[in-house]
Amino acid sequence: MCDKSAATVVFLVRWSRYNPYYLEPEVSKEAYSRPETELSAEEKEQRELKALRPIKAATSGVTSSVFDDPVISKFINMMMEHGNKVLAREIMTQTLENIKKKQVEKYHKASEGEREVIECNPYTIFHQALENCKPVVGLASIQKGGKYYQVPIPLTDNRRRFLAMKWMITECQDNKHRRTHMYEKLSQELLAAFGKEGNVIKKKYELHKMAEANRAYAHYRWW
């Protein structure tokens, strides 16, 4: 099997302590328990490549446990300020607990027919709320003929997830009553986003409207 090494060297301003030869680690247990027969050709190639190359160390935020969620870890990191991971994680657990409490209250108060619709799992609520907040297109400032135009552009998955999380956090930090705790604000906003209401969803729709309005300039994008 040919090893296609990167032929061009790009000089980036940000560098990593690892040699670019190192590959990312795969932490989940299931990836290693699949037998040979189930894999497609690319996955077989990936496996062979992994056997030959050195692998980076796993970071201190990830584990192979079933309770570890990469999306939640990313959200905790984004909430963290001045490296206070303990506090950020505490807020996250309190938020999830709060969501669960509210949903269970609602469940007990609801009648028989409505009970099936109510979602009690805080993790599914979190994921669904984040999905609902993700914008589909974004705007980029492109200079043409001396003026700057806001041009609609497609966004990568990572960018969309980042924007959803960022809006959620800034919205909770700025636009709520100052006497409420962060976990309270977050749980309210997440439940609203789950039901497709709330300020974050509004912000997403505004972005979409701007992109639709500037549709005429879409051809300014060259990539």
Add this chain to the structure above:
Amino acid sequence: NLAAAGPEKFTLEYIQKQVEEYEIGKRHLANMMGEDSENFTQEDIDLFDFIYLFFLLKQICFYFQHPDEIFPKQRAVQWGADGRPFHFLFYTGKQSYYSLMHDLYGKILKIEKHQDRLRAKGLFSQDAQLISLGPSRWLTKEELELLLVETISTHDYDRFIKLMERMLAMPYSSTEEEFVQRYRRQLEAQSMKQMMPPLEKDENGVAFSTAEGRRKTSDSSVILRDCGSGHITINGQDYLQYFPVLQDREQLMFPLQFMGVLGRFNLECTVSGGGRSSQAGALRLAISRALLSFLSEGDGEAMRQAGLLTPDPRVRERKKPGQEGARRKFTWKKR
């Protein structure tokens, strides 16, 4: 103003003289040490201590390495007595590189001609005989420069690799396999060259292994005992007391949970230095290493691919002068 002369150029006679002196010195050394002077190899010379031998050999100026390794490889003079260059591509400036590309393209044309002949006979098949190279990589730019004894740019190197890839993608390219193998290096069969700690047995017959780990400025050492109770002691304290934060305890459990041996081992750990998170990371590395001796090869490889066995190279970046921190600059003032 004196123009820069470039790297020092040694004449061929000078280098030959150095080689002769090296050989004589080697024989003298062998005679002095009472070894066999005929079969005295470089490895035997490397074993000797330099200072001790300097006093013995102070008459002879002796390089402890073959002159070929000390003096960089240089080109012999490229033109004859009449001033006409030997190589037809001399005036391109990079004659070895261009002649290599020329040869490579010639090989591609040869393969295409071969394909045409087979097509004429009706024996051509699309997916026949692609070269199988095994686990190997292309020569790096530096290695190629050494081979060609001249400097090439990244652009030239890229073009070379692209042309090689193009040739490999053609059917019936296996005829040129030997040519291609000259420009490939074998990769080690596995990156799993781990130091496994030895499995020992203490007085009660319990198997245990010891390993060490480091992360940032923390050092840790772990004794993993195959008792079956799952107790963990760190610096004499219980792990629940020592690591009140859940994230650190998760990191401790990570290798054990990954392998599914959570309740099987007793851990006796010592750790010092660093902060809370780096101590947990150091312990995690030590536990994974100690666990290697209890597991099979396949499990060890799975741990390596999960990133448990690589020591984390990230350390605190130093503060630079003229800046406030490692990356943060002082506030920019226009005037």
